[in-house]
Amino acid sequence: MQIKSLRIFDAVASTGSFGAAAQRLHTVQSNVTAHIQKLEDELQVQLIERSSSPVHLTPAGHTLLPHAQRLLQTHDQACALFAGSALPTGCLRIGAMESTAALRLPPVLAQLYQTQPHMDLQLRTGPTGSLLEDLQRGLLDCAFVAGQPPQPRWWGQQVFQEELVLVSPTPLPGLPSPEVLLRTPFLAFRQGCSYRQRIELLLASQGITSARIMEMGTLDAILGCVAAGMGFALMPRALMHTQQARFGIHCTPLPEPLRSQIGVVDTWLVAPQPQGWSPQLRALVQQLGMEGAAVTMVATAVTPM
Template sequence: MDLAGLRVVKAVADTGSVSRAAEALHCVQSNVTARIKRLEEELGVDLFLRLSRGMEPTPAGRVLAGYADRVLRLVAQARDAVAEAAGRGGRLAVGSMESTAAVRLPPILAGFHRDHPDIDLTITPGPTETLLAEVLAGRLDGAFVGGPVAHPDLAAQPVFEEELVLAEPAAGLTRESARHTLIAFGRACAYRGRAETAMREAGRLPFRVMEFGALDAILGCVAAGMGVTVIPRSVVEREPWRDLLAPRALPEALARMPTQFVRRADAIETGGMRAFLEAVTDPARFGSPAGRMPAPLAGATVSPTSRTGLNGLTAAC
């Protein structure tokens, strides 16, 4: 049993197919099949069931795939730790919600890059549920996600709290039906559930949802009068959206949304990750387009605005 064999086991278990595993590993299918057969002979057990629809791990295969996942993550962490010790900086793969990446991260990343230019940092945007899965799978070292997180394999650190608002076009909606059109990310987004609750509490029933995969596409469609969305106030207050969108306050129970940085609980904290967390949690590194400092989660307060409530919102729209 070697690392190459463990990579094959994990790839087949993750993809459920020899062909997809070979594609992920950039090798031919015969190599994948031969590796699996060799491991099965070595261990004296069947690792996968050969089905018409693909490959399914046996109980023994699931156990080995779990160990393979842990071993390969430790190898990657060891490689990064050695690179750091040798003064080569190391690597960090971080995920983020699009709104966080657009508004909160630029000043943090600027300071981090200035202080640690040798660390190879990549940022992958995505919705919360997808990012959580990527962290659990070890493909991301950590991620900024929305809402409370409770998972035995994850460590979550609150970083700041957003105020969600109902964003409408400053120029007004183009038609009555637009009041009942929610423009949003897919259901994997942490804000989606809050947005649907806001529509129901506003009495905008029935409502339809237009899904988009990019933040600027959502904001552009709202600005054009096609519908409404629920988004952090910090996004609405940046250019060019501050002149194109009208933010309306939500009840506090819907408005408060914590942003947390999550990592695997069993991950070894590298120097690069430690430095990144220091940059994230140092309030002096935060900035916002409106010139306000986003409050840390523990002491966060919703921006003082006149609150008409959702029923009042409906009447005003």
């Protein structure tokens, strides 16, 4: 059944006239007649009793009418949702690095929820590599990851910038010597984490090729173990400012040129190209103030190979 046919049927039922229905829908009466006949042929019933004036519904017509009205209402609601004339509903599946989820996203998501109260938010944390895999598989609508999207068919926009600092259980006068770095473990997230890759680059810059990195599942586990004297970590400075008092840890900036080379990390929001966005995802992009960038990317989108 076509939506147009159901809308014409509803108009005939409410006006009691083929001609009045045609006027309401700005069409010709022959078009109304054709759509009603098409519905009757498809359902194999008579819907309209045409022998009276005004015309009226048959029992079959009365049965169809509430179904038609519900379908029309659902259709109109969906159109309004994607046209932006209705508040977004449904779930937005967001992926983020754990540090980004802890530091940057709470105020963004809280404000988004205040402006879009009918939306459901689902946040999944993980290392950049895993988040990109989930995005590729369609398990996420978007992801906050370290660096630009690795595929041209994805849309991406830089949203935050982090400075990484060395996290230790006691104050340090500067970067530890290669001997200290060699015998002291680093604590990090699992493979695929961009900060873990920066640890390897830091150690390589000091001539250490066999990095000893202990894998931890959560941010609290990493910082708790650092505080207990188990090793070092490499984390965003802004995040550590919120955690120093809680864990009793200390932060040491990376010296130049290491800071410029490996200590500055751009966080990007990565998603499918904008023509495939849901209203919920578009609301998040607007909340982040990137609507103009998204519109530009629609015009210059790369066609998938």
